[in-house]
Amino acid sequence: MKPDANTKILCVGVNYRPHIEEMGREVPEYPVVFVRFPGSLVGDGEALQRPRVSEQFDYEGELAVVIGKPARHVSRADAYDYVGGYCCFMDGSVRDWQRHTGQFTAGKNFERSGAVGPVVPAAQIEDPAQLQLTTRINGVVMQEGCIADLIFDIPTLVEYCSTFTELLPGDIIATGTPGGVGAARKPP
Numbered sequence: 637m638k639p640d641a642n643t644k645i646l647c648v649g650v651n652y653r654p655h656i657e658e659m660g661r662e663v664p665e666y667p668v669v670f671v672r673f674p675g676s677l678v679g680d681g682e683a684l685q686r687p688r689v690s691e692q693f694d695y696e697g698e699l700a701v702v703i704g705k706p707a708r709h710v711s712r713a714d715a716y717d718y719v720g721g722y723c724c725f726m727d728g729s730v731r732d733w734q735r736h737t738g739q740f741t742a743g744k745n746f747e748r749s750g751a752v753g754p755v756v757p758a759a760q761i762e763d764p765a766q767l768q769l770t771t772r773i774n775g776v777v778m779q780e781g782c783i784a785d786l787i788f789d790i791p792t793l794v795e796y797c798s799t800f801t802e803l804l805p806g807d808i809i810a811t812g813t814p815g816g817v818g819a820a821r822k823p824p
Contacts, residue, residue: 637723637753638679644807645672646797647698647727649740651787651812658820667788667796670740672727672750672810680753684728687746692731692824696813697771697779699764700725701790702755707803715791718803721755722764725810726771731819752808764790769814781814788812 639645649668650656656663678684686693704720728750734743744750761767764783771779788796793809803809818824 637755638682639674639677639752639806639808641674642804643674644801644803645674645677645810646670646801646808647672647740647744647810648788648793648812652781652785652814653787654781654815655813655817655820656787658815658817663787667793669797670744673745675747676728676745677750677752678748680724680751682751683748684726684751685746685748687730687733687749690730690732692819693749694729694731694818695771695773695778696727696729696817697769698725698727698810698813699723699767699769699783700752701794701809701811703794703803703807703809704758704805706805707794707798710794710798710803712791712795715794716758718794718798719758719790720805721757722761722767723753723755723808724751725808726751727810727813729817729819771813771816778818779814779816783811785814786811 707718
């Protein structure tokens with residue numbers, strides 16, 4: 637799955653306590669939402685590209701929610717009715733560019749720096765909160781987390797995002813990464 641030019645890609649930062657702690661941040665009061673552009677992502681199985689302007693290209697494995705029907709002002713209670721599917725999401729981060737300002741945009745939108753897919757239909761996932769998230773680099777497990785440990789769960793994210801923008805079929809909400817990112821390791 638490679639998003640088309642009209643796809644909204646909303647990413648949630650600092651949404652797992654271990655990642656908040658390893659990055660030295662505070663627990664947010666509201667979801668920390670930033671955007672990725674469709675051209676920053678490749679589809680499942682395609683190669684990522686480290687930007688030549690940085691040596692601080694990092695991984696962040698995440699679960700993404702794919703919206704299945706138009707969603708505006710959706711309540712938490714109805715949120716799963718608007719989820720069309722789930723997929724893996726690699727929110728590649730160019731850490732030095734990400735830290736230029738308080739906004740993540742520059743460090744999250746280099747061409748081919750992230751990946752998404754394939755999509756599993758929502759009907760095939762009985763309870764997404766029970767999913768385990770594992771990120772591997774060259775076969776080595778680097779991150780593990782349970783979706784139930786999200787600070788802002790999937791219904792909360794759908795409710796929150798559909799309040800400030802209309803979500804359309806194919807739009808993506810990346811739910812955040814657990815601890816274990818490369819930048820927090822010793823050595824990085």
